[in-house]
Amino acid sequence: MAFVGFVAVLFFAPLAFGTTEIWSTVTAQLLVTLTAVVCFFPRLPSGKAVFYRVPGVIPLVLCLVWLYAQCIPLPFSWVQQLSPGTAFAYQPVLELLPPDTWIPLTVNRQATLLEGMRFTAYALFYILTVQLLISSKKLSTTVTSIVWLTLFIAFASMLQRAAAPDTLFWVRPLQSSFGSFGPWVYKNQYAGFMVMTCPLVLAFFLLHRPLADKNASFRERLLHLFSGAGANLHFFFGFGVIVVLASVLLAQSRGGILSLAFALLLFFFLLARSQGKIQTLTLLVLVGGLLLAGGWFSWEAIFAKFDKAFDTATGTLQDARLPIWQDAVKIIPHFLLTGAGFGSFIDVFPSYKSFADSLIYDHAHNDYLELLTDGGLIGFFLAAWFVGAVLRSGWRQIFRRKDRLSVLTAIAAFSGIAGLLFFSITDFNLHNWANGLYFFFLCGLLVSAGHTRQHYQHRPTLLALSASPAKARTALFLATIIFALAGLLLQGGEILADRHYQRAQKVSAASSQDSKKQFARMAELIEEAGKKAPLNGSYLYALGNIRQFQQQSKAALLLYSQAALLQPMEGTYLQSAGLLQAEAHPLQGRMLVETGYRRSQIKDGPLIIWAEFELSRKRRARATHILRQELERDPRLLNSIYPLLTEYRFTQEKKAAVVPQLTSAWLNYAQLARTAGNEVDANYFTEHALDFIGQEPKAQPQYFMQVFAYYQQQKEEDKAIEVLREGIKRLxxxxxxxxxxxxxxxxxxxxxxxxxxxxxxxxxxxxxxxxxxxxxxxxxxxxxx
CATH class of the missing domain: 1.25.40.10 (Tetratricopeptide repeat domain)
Structure with missing residues (x-):
């Protein structure tokens, strides 16, 4: 029963669209939990408890302990010593609460606990893999299942891309197919899965190779290769390797292509070391098939994808990840020892983000950087200790064993792990539920394959027995039960809370003549949601909005403060609290409003709130400075603040002082003014836009064409021609x-x-x-x- 559940998890995780949604993560976690309960049940039918030692279990348990320890509230003075960045994050909120309020080391307890649930499921699955695959039959069955699953996903993904590119694996429609491939919404995570499992397909290709007599002639060996036992499976799995490689090429994942190449090269290196010879013919056939597949799908598109990573003019590396990494590195010193909390990168990054765009960055696109920002040096050391222990154990067994199934499977697992670790330099595959699960599965597979014996008298594995197997099983069984109950409370509570909140939204949308009763009912439902999910600040914030509408300012301020205590990096909570606090404490309120803006993911709305806060208090010069400063950092915000300039009757001179001295910004403002019917401002900003062309990072032809078209429309031919001449001089x-x-x-x-x-x-x-x-x-x- 445990083995059936184990294989079911391996099939479910990738096929459930990479297990990225709440329904799929809860289901996968439930499957892992049920499998662990059955496997570790203290009383076996035989009456004899058996438990084998698991390499790396000590750092793995310590890593989980550290993860959950980040959620334990501590005195502020302790946190200030351990993690100055965390103390600074909570500082604005604590000024609204009693002075003896304790805080955790994480800036988002809910996110950290959810990460804890995920990694606990991974840890259980790793231990399950080691305990269940001690027999060569189960090992072979599992690997065979994964190989067939990999080939199915690869082949079906290629068909789906050709036949229905606007769907997710034919099942779910997509608004845009950009970035998706196979069952994964993000093509790099599809590639990450293939990086881990392709070496297993290659192992089966070699495992089914007919073995000919070494003394036979070349002609006899060639005939035996095509007619010997297993020849059909040998060529089938060889073709399967090419299909997997072709699918990664078709996905055009640069990191996936490089990581898969690294994994396969490592596979052949380990194989050559273990066998004492290089599989030259196999390698040449593989490279030839790869070249053929790439030629079929056009190498030009693949090379063009890699060319985008370089600036052809300067020859320097350019990638959208580089600015993210540069800003993520700034986080590390402030949370050096303890980290900001697992799963909190999305909360912390906006405060350190130096470039302007409208995207939300939930991951650093580098698992090592994110491990340092979230887990600190403690988390990084424990994770490295675990992975190092697993790889060291597998490395030793690869060169000690002679059994082909064990050696080839161990080499494949080792290569898949190393390939994903290589891929983790440029992406976040370990934060995808399915790929993270498979990484821990490969860790367990490496241990099991390296120790499992096909022929034995007493024990089916070389792994040492636990000194106290009954105690070990009982401890794991109890830990699994506690894990199941915690998941029921945390994730089950979230599901129930969301249902209450949706009901409150329906009440809000319904027409009602009695608004008091309507808001009372909404408050009741949201209070119930908050009880079901007490670590989710959004319900406290929503309830605070209702209390504010009901003119209960003190209650609203307390709710906003409690929401901010749960998520101190959520700018909306801080700004809402600041607006109320400013009534009694203006300086503190102003600080909260500004801090809320700095920590916001999307800046448009919070900037308007900050500027209006200053304007409503007759601080027009301060508001002008703020708007000018923030627009220089992100000119896109101009679209959002245009109505504000009109509402507060900024003069043309003040508007010119606010709009950044960039041609693009002045032309954008002119277009906004023209759309609003303000021709005076539109003409002024158009006529003076080219005054700042020298300050543009790169002059664009459309800048000149817009001004040229304006002067032509105004019948000012001489000025239009001057614009053209200036354009020719610049471009x-x-x-x-x-x-x-x-x-x-x-x-x-x-x-x-x-x-x-x-x-x-x-x-x-x-x-x-x-x-x-x-x-x-x-x-x-x-x-x-």
């Missing part, structure tokens, strides 16, 4: 500038200048038929007497 290789200037000279009858401009345009765009015709007409006109 001489932009053909339309020369064409428009040629049209101007042609209209003025200055044919020789028109010819010069048209010829210059043709040097840039030689196949422009319209310009060729214009040039021919002018030259024919010159030749006509």
């Amino acid at each position: 001489p290789d932009y053909a339309p500038f020369h064409i428009y200037l040629g049209d101007y000279y042609k209209g003025k009858g200055i044919d020789y200048r028109a010819i010069e401009e048209y010829e210059q345009a043709l040097l840039i765009q030689p196949i422009n038929a319209a310009v060729q015709q214009q040039l021919k007409q002018l030259k024919d006109k010159q030749q006509t007497p």
